[in-house]
Structure formats: C-alpha cells, structure tokens
Amino acid sequence: MERARRMDSGFGLNPHHMEAGLQSPAAERVVHDSLSPLMEEASPSSGEHSEAIEMHNLTEEQYESQAFLPSCALVGRGRGRLGARKVNPLVRARWSSATQRVLCSMPSRTIGWSRNAIISQYYNRSMRLRLRRQSQPSIRDASHSARPSIRGYRMEADSEDEENKKEQLVTNLQALSAGDRVRMLRAMPINMAEKSELRKLACSSKGKPPPSRTAISCFSHVKMFVIIALQHGWSSWMSFLQSLQLWQVALKTVGGRFGTGVLSYFLFLKTLLLFNIFLFIVNCFFLVIPQAVNPPPPGAADVSFTGLELLTGGGYFTDTVMFYGYYTNSSLKDTCRTSQNLTGDRAADPAHCGCGHNTQRMSYNIPAAYFFTTGVAFFVTCIILVYSVSKSFGQSFRIEKSRGNLTVKVFCSWDFKVIKKSSVKLQSENICTQLKELLSEVNCRLVEKSLAQRLAWLAVHALAWIMCLASTLGCALSVFYFSQYLFEDRQHRQHHQQVLSGNSLSLKEEARLLVLPVVVSSINLLLPGFFNLVAWMEVYDSLSVRAYVAIFRNLLLKVSVLGMLCYRWLGKIAAEPESLGLQCWESYVGQELYRFLLMDFIFSILDTLFGEFLWKLFSQRVLRRKRKPVFDIARNVLELIYGQTLAWLGVLFSPLLPAVQIIKLLLLFYMKKTSLMMNCQAPRRPWRASQMTTFFISLLCFPSYLGAAVSVAYTVWMLKPSAECGPFRGLSTMVISGKSWVAELAGANPNLAWLIWVHAYLVENPIFLFVVAGIFLIITYFHTQVVDGQRKIIVLLQEQIENEGQDKKFLISKLQLAHEQKHPVSPQRRELRSNED
Amino acid sequence: MGNKQTIFTAQQLDAYQDCTFFTRKEIIRLFHRYRDLAPQLIPLDYTSKPDVKVPYELIGSMPELKENPFRQRIAEVFSEDGEGNMTLDDFLDMFSVLSEMAPRDLKAYYAFKIYDFNNDDFICKSDLEKTLNKLTRNELSEDESRLVCEKVIDEADLDNDGRLSMEDFQHMIVRAPDFLSTFHIRI
Secondary structure, eight states: OOHHHHHTTTSSGGGGOOOOOOOOOHHHHHHHHHHHHHHHHHHHTTTTTTHHOOOOOOOOHHTTTOOOHHHHHHHHTTTTTTSSOOOOOTTTSSOOOOHHHHHHHHHHOTTOOHHHHHHHHHHHHHHHHHHHHOOOGGGGGGGGEEEEEHHHOOOEEEEHHHHHHHHHHHHHHHHHHHHHHHHHHHHHOOOOHHHHHHHHHHGGGGSOOOOOGGSSOOOHHHHHHHHHHHHHHEEEEHHHHHHHOHHHHHHHHHHHOOHHHHHHHHHHHHHHHHHHHHHHHHHIIIIIIIHHOOOHOSSSSSSOTTTTTTHHOOOOGGGGGTTTGGOOOOOOEEOOOTOOOOSSOOOOGGOOOSOOOOOOOOEHHHHHEEEEHHHHHHHHHHHHHHHHHHHHHHHHHHOOOOTTTTHHHHHHOTTTOSHHHHHHHHHHHHHHHHHHHHHHHHHSOOOOHHHHHHHHHHHHHHHHHHHHHHHHHHHHHHHHHHHHHHHHHHHHHHHSSSSOOOOOHHHHHHHHHHHHHHHHHHHHHHHHHHHHHHHHHHOSOOOOOHHOOOOOOHHHHHHHHHHHHHHIIIIIIIIOOOOOOOOOOOHHHHHEEEEEEEHHHHHHHHIIIIIIIHHHHHHTTTSSOOOBOOOOOOHHHHHHHHHHHHHHHTTEEEEEEEOOHHHHHHHHHHHHHHHHHHEEEEEEEOOHHHHHHHHHHHHHHIIIIIIHHHHHHHHHOOOOOOSSSSTTOEEEEEEEEEEEEHHHHHHHGGHHHHHHEEEIIIIIIEEEEEEEHHHHHHHHEEEEEEEHHHHHHHHHHHHHHHHHHHHHHHHHHHHHHHHHHHHHOOOHHHHHHHHHO | OSOOOSOOOOHHHHHHHSSOOOOOOOHHHHHHHHHHHHHTTTTTOOHHHHHHEEEEEETSSSSSTTOOOTHHHHHHHHHHSSSSSOOOOHHHHHHTTTTTTTTTTHHHHHHHHHTTOOOOBOOHHHHHHHHHHHTTTTTTOHHHHHHHHHHHHHHHOSSSSSSSSSHHHHHHHHHHHTTTHSSSSOO
C-alpha cells in the first residue's frame, strides 16, 4: 500500500516526499533518495530483485489505487478534439504496479539535472573545446550513442566517479585559454560558490604544463598568442563600452514601462549614435583638426554670422571647416607658427622660419587624407554593419514550423523587463487575449473562402496597392519637377541678376533654399499616415505581414524621393555648376544635405508634438477614449534610417555632418522618451523584437548604406570636382589624388613601389571590387546551403526521437501484455477498463 | 577605480568577474543594491565572506521583481536554501543569468527550473496550469486553461511521456528567438 501511495502522482514523484529547492546538492539527493527504494528494487544488486522483475501478483486494491497522469481522465472524454492526433498510449492505460515501477526507473525519468550530471556534461564540452582548439581531430569525441542526451547525464551514484569527473573537468579547464575558461565557467549552470571553487582549482595549478603542449607547433603558439591578445583587447574594449552606461537608467525605465518592442527603437538609436561617433572621431582627427590649425587664406567676401545660417548651412558656415570648400588641395608642411602665410603652394622658404629644423619636415597631404579617410571610414562602417547583420540574423533565425506557437507563447512571451504595475497588468491581458486567439484558431477549422470572397479580397488589396504606388510615384515626380523648377528658376535669376561673388547668397535666396527640404519632409510625414489609412480597409492574414507591407511601402517612398534628389544633385548640379553660379558645387550639395537633415529633425519635433501630444489631448477630451496613442515603432525606425542615409550621403561633402547627426540623435532621444512617457501607452499587439531588430539593421545595411556608398563611389570615381575650391580642385576625378599621392610617396621612397602596384590593382581597378563582391556572394550561397542541410538534419532527428518514443511505447505495452498473460485479469475489471477507453 | 574599494579583496572581485557576466564596477554597484535591501544586516566589509542572507520578503520587494508574477519562483531557484533567502552570491548569480550577455542554454536551464513549480525536473500539467495562472492572473477559464496545457504538451513533448523534460524545453527554446530578449531583467 505504501508503495502504491508513493506512486500517487503517476509517473512523477510524490510532492510530499520532496523538499523544495534543488540548488544545493543535499536537497538534490533527497529527490533522488525518494526514488532510490524504487531503484533498489529494480537494480540487480538488491536481494529483492527477482521479486520485482517477476511482477507481483496484484490484488484488486493495487489496481484500484493506481493513479494516472491527470491527462488520462481527460483523454477519455473526447476524441479528435485537438485534431487527428492519436491518443497517447503511454498515458492511457492502467499499468500494473510492476510496470509502473519499471517505467519510473527508466533512465530518462531519473537522470535529472543534478550537479554531477552538469559536471559530466561540462567535462564533455570542455574536452571537445580543448580538442578543437588544438585542432587535433579525435575519434573519442564522436558520439556513438543513439541517445546522446543520456550519455553525459548518467546519474553518478558513485562518489569516487564524481570526484574523478571533477578533477578531469579542472584539468580541461586548465588546458583552455583564459578567455575560453572564463566563458565556460560563466555558462555553467551551477551556483557561485562551486564556480569559484572550480576556478580556484583551475587557476592555482596553472604552473603545471599541460601534457599536450609539446604536441603544439611553434606556429600554433604564435597563432594562439595572437588570438588571445585579440580576444583580450576585444573584451576589454567591450567592457569599456559597457561601463560607459550611456542612458542606462533611461533605457531601463522605457523597457520597464513599454516592454522590449519599444525599447528596440531606442537601442537602434543608440547603435546609430555609435556609428556617427566613430565617423566623427575619424573625420575630426584626420581632417578637421589638421585643417583647422592651418587655415587657408580667408575668402574675398567677408560674411558675418546671422542666425539663419543654422538653418541653411550657408552664409558664414560656407567658408568654414564644416564644408568641402574650405579644405586646401596641397600638403600642410610642418612650418612654424610664426610664419604668417601658410597659403597655397607650400614652397615656404625654410630660411624664413625661425626654428632650426629644416631638413625634416612632416607634410600632411590634405587631399590624400580626405580621400583615404572617407574611404576607410566607409569601409569600416561596411564591415561593422555586415557583422551586426549576420550576428543578429544568426540569433533570430528560426526554423519555421507551424506547430509550437502556443508553447512559445506560454513560455517565452512574458517580458521580464516590464516592471511598472499598470504595464504588467496590460501584459497579462495581452497574453491572455493572444492565448485565447490561438486556442480559437486551433479549435475551429479555417473556413475556406469562396471564390467570390477571394476575388473581393484580391480586388481590395490590388486597389490599396495601386493607391499607394500611385501616390508614391506622384510624390517622387513632384519632387523631381519641383526641384527642376527651382533649379531653372535659379538659373534664370542668375542670368538676370548681378552675379554674386563667391558662395555667399542673400538672405532671401537662402530662405528660398529651404523650400525643397520642407516639401520633402512634409511628404515623408504625411504620406505614411495616408498609407496607414489605406491599410485599414485591407484585411491581412497575419499581423507580421501587415507590418512588413507597411514598412515596405514607407521604404519605397523614401527610396524614390532620395533617388530623385540624388539624381538632381549628382546628375544635374554636379554636371553644370556654373549655370547656377556655383563656384563650389560640393559645398552646395553638402549644404543641401545639412538643410535636409535639419528639416527632418524639425519635422520630427513637430510630428511628436502633433502626432502624440495633441492627439492624446484630442482623443481624451474630444473622443473620450481611455486609451492613449500607441508608439509606432516601424515608422520611427524608418525615420532614423532615412536620417542616417542623409548623413552618410553627406559625409564626403561635409566632414562635420556626423557631428550634426550626433546632436540631432541626442536631442531626439530625450524628446522621444519624454513624449513617450507622457503621451503613449504600451502596444497591444505582440512585437517580435528580435526579428524586427534583424530586419531593421539589414534595412540599414542594404538600401541605406549601400545607396549612400554607391553615390559616394560614383561621386569619387566619375564626377569632376570643382576647379576653384576644395582639396581636389583641378583634378579630373577625386580618385586621381589618391593615385598621385601614392605615386609621390613611392617616388620619394623607392622601397614603397609595391604600394603603387597595390593601389593600381586593388583600389583603382573596379574588377577587384567585383571579384570581392562575387566571392562574398559565393560564400553567402554556401552558407545558406549549409543551413538548409542542417534544417533537413533537424527534421530527421526529430523523426528519430519520435520513433524512439514509439519503440518505448511498444515495449511497455508488450511488457504489460506479458504481465497480464501471466496474471489474468478478472472479467469485470476488463469490462470496466474497456468502458473507460 | 578598482583599488579604492574596500568591500572585497582583489581575489574575490576577480572571482566574481570571472564567474558572472558583470564588470567590476557593476559588481560593486550590485553589492550596494543588495545592501540597500537590508542595510543593518549586510556589512560593508565582505572580505571575510560573512554568511548573511537577505530574507525573501525584501528580495521580492525590489522594484525589478515586485510586479513580476514569477518572483517567488525566481528567488527560490537561485537561492541556496530554496526558500528565497538569498546570499550575495545568489543575488549576483541571479542577475548574471538574467542579464543580456548570458547565453541561451544557461537561460533556458534556469527558465525551466523556474517554471517547474514542484521541482521534479519535469514540467507536468500542474506546473503548466500554475504557470498559466500566473501569466494571465487567473483570467483563463478552467476549460481554456486545460486546453492550453494539453496543446502545449502535445506540441512540445517529443518523447511522449506526457510532460516536458529539460530537453523538450530546450528544443522549444531554440525555436523562439525572442526568448533571449524577454528573459532579461535590467538592473
């Protein structure tokens, strides 16, 4: 009877026998202790063994008191409730106590995740890691067993074995590099005291040389050293970045109230800020500071500072270090400051110099610096972007399966970051609603749409798409024609008015310059709202499709508008700058981009004010709705991407544009956060944060960065720089400056002749870029094939697990059958049982 | 920065840094957060490794955990005595696992333990029902709750024993890329 009572909870353990808490080994042993009487009966060493396996003659009471899994009773109630899934025979029948005993003592039921099991598992992992690092393939770490999960987790009842395993783990840890050791320690799911003990053991006996060192060659030593040094450097840089803790408290507050989705917008903003800081630092050190300390002669026109410059970027700012036109086209020789004329051709006579160092003069070639700084900045940004995209893609990649949604919803949808009471309540309600929706989807079959309904659905969607595309096309064309009108208008006025000297324009002219940015920003503001209205009438199958369609439409609008503008600037203005009276078209384009960036910011402020604040007032007072507006994550992120594209486009023409963007992002952060706290509420719909983050960062990489890089490359390679200003004046293209500097360097120092060769074949030759792009694509293709193959393997392994489960069921039922044949059951019992089935 | 503090010895701080995902500065800051829960109880000098525990009531009143329906389970899982009374080691361990940098396997292990209410190394039906009740604040009706539990076991139980083992759980977590971002507490 006692045995039967112990099996009260079916295949599990009786909770009364257990103490809470599994962390300490002592508590764990209690768990296993309560099973050990059962194990003793089943194990060969026990004296009672024969009885147990023989299967006792069961009395009626023993059958009576057998419990089932709670699901058993329910399974009987309704077939085909959850689709066509077969009823699980393992949980269905009434097993005899002997069968239950055997079931309870199966390895998969008793392994548990005891400390010993963890040590075993991590011993295996550290072994594999160690062997991998030594690049010595070994047959030992090939897993033979069909159930690999059992292999590492066998319950170590023998304490000697446990100590042995622990020692071996310590040995392995010692043999690993410091970084690997730390990583392995951190990932082990044991408590702190044991971790520090392992660490102490591993570090203390580091004096002993591991036996495998003799096998490592000298080259591997060097390789390991370099890798360790790089890892150290990288981890210290990352910890430095983390210690900066920029906006730590603000992000926590936002996350605590609105959850991960809205937080991802702010994290994206932070990422963009870091990109811009990098660009700014590079530009500052290599371009701005050298030029600022050696200013060229002041321009002919003396322009004073008026406030309008901040908006238009023209006027006083034109002839400053902010724009392209300021930079000289020759080398800055390191002559002393007492000499006044540091102008033009630096054939400064050393005799004029008061100081005595004549022979060694460091020259800083501004054009080459300009060219290479921009190039290297773009290249490094590209690498960082591609790396982030691939890392983020790797994290969010999932094998699409239709089943598993409910489980994921139950276990992974609670956002632990949310700490505000009302948000927590809202989150509970959301999860409840989603679960109910999923249940209803499961229970009622999908209604097949009739042909007429399907046609109607298609027609509505087609209409919506036509409206959106038409409006996008209309806006793009209007931007094109309007810019052309402005262009011609300016040409016209140029012919009929006095030609203004230099680059300065009158105040009214400058105000006129702001019209195009205002028009473009208002299009960017209003049209997405129109798209949202259009989307109301459409019916989508799933929320994510709706989100992606909205983002795509918005993106198309921005891309087409930017494309038109680029054509206008690089295609038209760069081709005929004299017709506009422009001495320096690059500065003009830089100023245009500055204006666009600023207008974008001003319109963001207006949008936050009207879109969120006033709308909240309106909806609460007039419409009397309790709900505040919801923060539109997708739209805001696209605005950020648009702003960043403008910054990247402009960095060639205006080296200080990243600084403007930094200021803009900082102000935007605080403004959006304040508005969010005051006016908005958490989104009702689930937002797949990690997938969306991947999507946004790949949008940043592909249309945004790629477009900017292509434009810059086109400018550098194909366009003729203006003849009277800037570091590339007089050259036919900007590339030539790099070429000529390299030639000059090689000429001065014959040892560097290989540099010319490198430059000629790698930088100038577009074939190289094609080849690199081709290799990149091939590698990507191979990786996708590998991923596809792994997906198929996963499917096969799942089938294998299910087959093993079937085997188990089969064996258990056979066992039960054999037992029943030996001890036949009374007819009434059989009838009762069959009635319940 | 590191030499000024007198709370820990250098070796202790090194050990903490190697065993958790926090930097020195963060460990000191977390120590002060821990101490703020019970200033009279926790000494400022941890060099002698005092054996002090903060009772569960105070841990559960931290702003990061106060509104979390699983706070009791979290405290129980990470505490040595299993009752929720945490030492500094447990405290650091808890926030280390719940931090951004913890790998998925580690988080999945502890998430499994948190959802396993009866501590039998399996998530059975009753555990699932308790989880659902905490998630939805008892808003689901009994029928719906039962249906959800059955469907979950249906979907996730690979070896067909009627409950979720650690392997089943980890297999499911692999299919949920959001898990890393939701199972995260900022401190």
